[in-house]
Amino acid sequence: MTTDSSDSMKDTLPIGPLQEGIWLFWRLNQASPAYMMPEIFHFEGEFDTAAVEFAFNEVIRRHESLRTTFRETDSGVVQVIARDPEPVPVHVVDLRGLPEAERSGRLQATIDAASNRPFDLATEPAIRLTAVQVTDSRTTLALVVHHIACDGISMTVVLDEFGELYRSARRGTPPDLAPVPRGYSTFVQGQLAALADGTLKEEEAYWRERLAGVTGSVLPGIDHAVTRAPTSLDTAVVSLTLDDQLAESLSAYARRTRSTQFSVLLSTMKVMIAAATGDGVKALGMATSGRTPEFARTVGMLANMIVIQSRIDLSRTFTDTLDEVSLDLMDAIDHQALPFSRMVTDLNTGQDPGAGIVRMLFSAGAVGRLKLGEGKLSEVITRTVQGPFDMYVACDISPSGIALDWEYALRTYSPELAQGYCAAYHEVLATLLRQPDVPMASLGLTELLARVAGLPHGDATTAGHGSPAAQPDRSADTGPAADAPDSGLTPVEEAVAAIWSEAIRVPVESPYDDFFELGGHSLKAGAVVASVRKRISRTATLRLLFDHPQLRDFASRLDVGDQTDGASARH
Structure with a gap:
């Protein structure tokens, strides 16, 4: 990451590989609101505008991607991260003075406009918040983030932190939040390095x-x-x-x-x-x-x-x-x-x-999920x-x-x-x-x-008259089990067995123990394969485990010469 020479309070780095397609779409369709992520909530209760503004801007301050704009340069597209950004105003729309018959239509029109107004990714952060005061006791929040700055899991983090910051402001106590997490720039730099070094x-x-x-x-x-x-x-x-x-x-x-x-x-x-x-x-x-x-x-x-x-x-x-x-x-x-x-x-x-x-x-x-504390909240x-x-x-x-x-x-x-x-x-x-x-x-x-x-x-016609897709031949997997019993484990089998046992919480003692018969399933298989790849061999895959679920059969197909932690295979 480099410091922007035009402003010592900004950092620049290349656009992230996962952002490239979204940027190109926006560059060619700047009036399009595609890739918008709106979250709409109706709140019944006493609404604190000052607390909302504090929570909104504190979330932006905590996360690099929410204070980032994009710029085209001679060397390519870069993202510019403001270190100490100016406060982003919350747009407040007051419908309380309107006749009741008009409020519903105006509220929906306001929500639609807030959810679909395009961002200018070159000049403004990719997040905004609109608060619509419908009555003295009812407020609608429209939080919108562009996908270039936020994915689905990120949105859960934003909502969680926004709610805690709002509640803490209302209580007048420090928020109960973990330290600021690793910034998105660190993730991008890791991806760029992996692409550059042939990984x-x-x-x-x-x-x-x-x-x-x-x-x-x-x-x-x-x-x-x-x-x-x-x-x-x-x-x-x-x-x-x-x-x-x-x-x-x-x-x-x-x-x-x-x-x-x-x-x-x-x-x-x-x-x-x-x-x-x-x-x-x-x-x-x-x-x-x-x-x-x-x-x-x-x-x-x-x-x-x-x-x-x-x-x-x-x-x-x-x-x-x-x-x-x-x-x-x-x-x-x-x-x-x-x-x-x-x-x-x-x-x-x-x-x-x-x-x-x-x-x-x-x-x-x-x-x-958003929690504001007092009052009743519903998502639409x-x-x-x-x-x-x-x-x-x-x-x-x-x-x-x-x-x-x-x-x-x-x-x-x-x-x-x-x-x-x-x-x-x-x-x-x-x-x-x-x-x-x-x-x-x-x-x-x-x-x-x-x-x-x-x-x-x-x-609607019958499909797939071609050759059926090949099925894994699991009958061949029983070969080792037909041999004379051998309860001893090789070093690689011991290392794999330790990982299996840690994941499924049962002893793995025989070379012919079957991962799935011991209680493993697809979700645990993903974690197991990730651990094997990190500690024993990069050649481990989910398909390999599903096709060869017996310990010895699976371990024998690992290329331990490609292992990342040789000591793990010698435990």
Whole structure:
């Protein structure tokens, strides 16, 4: 990081690799409010404007990305971080003097305007707050951050700290906050160093091969252009909450198949698109987090996008399909360190990196919570304009339930078709979970889509008549177990066993212990593989663990000559 010669109170560094695609989109579409992240809350109670202004600006002061602007130079785009920024005013709109009949319309208009007014990323911080005083006891807050400065997990940090700072100002006591976390500039410098020193060559080769010739998949849209005014809202949201019985069926099936709830939801979407399009090769985008523990509370754009490509053959069972999609997902996550803009550098000649490769995003959403103390707070979903994808589905999976928010582009879907797809997804999921082990082609999925979504029957055809995707041959994994018993562990096996035991909280003593039979599952597998890669060998992957879950089988396939901590393998 360097000091800006024009202002000793500013620091500059190159734009982050995860910000490059967002910047390019903004540079070419400066009037577009795409990549806006609005959070809207209605507050019932005594509202303290001074406390809000303090909390808002203190959050900005704590996080570099919220006091950053961007500038084009001869050597490229740089981000300029203000060390001691001027206070950012909270925009206050007072509707209390209006007749009651007018307030509702004016409130919604104010929310829409605040949520969709574009940022000038070259001159202003990528965050703003609007407070709408509706009555003496009711206030609406519209907090908006641009995605170039904040991802979903970052928003949860912003809301958490904003709430604590507001409450502390009201109490007149110091806030109960951890020290300021590592700045986003440190994360960016680490990514740039990894790209420069060749650390990510394996990831570059993987994505170059994986994405060659790939076209993004999406549910079929309307067959005619939508006529709309330039100022009309271009995206809308449909929310789907699974009923308790279906949510429990999904959870039980995920446990039984040693999978995750998200993998089941993702596989269902891929099957639904295959049934609707007749195309068996599906490629969906998914947001992932590049956070390590040291950046757990860092605010910035740390989310990357990966592409999950699978071959869907409806003549196979859903259980087989889930197995393959889960492995495709793990493969992609294993190579997530390469920023998406660099994944597609050699694959595009257009101005928008990745255009055509990702048309639909399917991700697990991060849910933020705001607590202001006194009073009653409720969150509402607002509409945004001109989303960058044809469809974006965010899955909220929590102990209280499973919900999916569908944001769809009106340039591609009518509201009726989007509503129909949302309802059809619920039915497709229920159908697949009822009969996961019969050929999907026999389940009437195309007829279901025609009936529920209103999709013309001729558009929904059986997909995937090509060769079925190869299944892992787990029968070969039993070879070592057939040998004479041998309870002794090699040094590498001991090191792996220690990591497994630490993760699943049970002893791992035999070379033929199976990670999943001992109680391991997909979520713990990710942590285990990360530890093995750090302490024993970089060649460990999720797919390797799923294909070879026995201790000796897994350990024998690790290249310990590539280990990063040789001592770990000699414990």
